Amino acid sequence: xxxxxxxxxxxxxxxxxxxxxxxxxxxxxxxxxxAARSLGADRVIxxxxxxxxxxxxxxxxxxxxxxxxxxFSYRRGANTSGTVLLVGSSKVIRLLLEAIIFRRLLSCENxxxxxxxxxxxxxxxxxxxxxxxxxxxxxxxxxxxTYKLSESVEAFKYFExxxxxxxxxxxxx
Numbered sequence: 025x026x027x028x029x030x031x032x033x034x035x036x037x038x039x040x041x042x043x044x045x046x047x048x049x050x051x052x053x054x055x056x057x058x059a060a061r062s063l064g065a066d067r068v069i070x071x072x073x074x075x076x077x078x079x080x081x082x083x084x085x086x087x088x089x090x091x092x093x094x095x096f097s098y099r100r101g102a103n104t105s106g107t108v109l110l111v112g113s114s115k116v117i118r119l120l121l122e123a124i125i126f127r128r129l130l131s132c133e134n135x136x137x138x139x140x141x142x143x144x145x146x147x148x149x150x151x152x153x154x155x156x157x158x159x160x161x162x163x164x165x166x167x168x169x170t171y172k173l174s175e176s177v178e179a180f181k182y183f184e185x186x187x188x189x190x191x192x193x194x195x196x197x
Contacts, residue, residue, distance in 0.1 A: 025086045027089060027093070030052040038050055038064055050063075059166070
């Protein structure tokens, strides 16, 4: 399960998971359903019509890329031995506080685990692996918009609106 599957990180998560043969359920808005399917998602949930955290289906792993829900809601969607990984958030302060305060308590119950990724650490082996996937066309970069360096303010305003599909590029040349 990838919540935030149509944004920058989420588009890669769906594709990389499919490279490993994982069954992927993507969560995105109506306008991004076809894009999520084109990236390989087996199932797509339109968050404007359904709240997957209340639907009763349970997942082995919930990768919350955008963190629109509370950690309590994500935990409700994980199966008994499931893992919830918070990778970023439009509401990062709230989720960070919830993770710090409640993670240990929520992780102890029923074997479910909660993790907050924090800042990623670069690993050369992982970067080489990603380079190979890109070179072999097994994954692709989804680019929403490209801005000139002089348009950086507009680029950040667009990004902050929260409806980016893929990556926003700022060209320096």
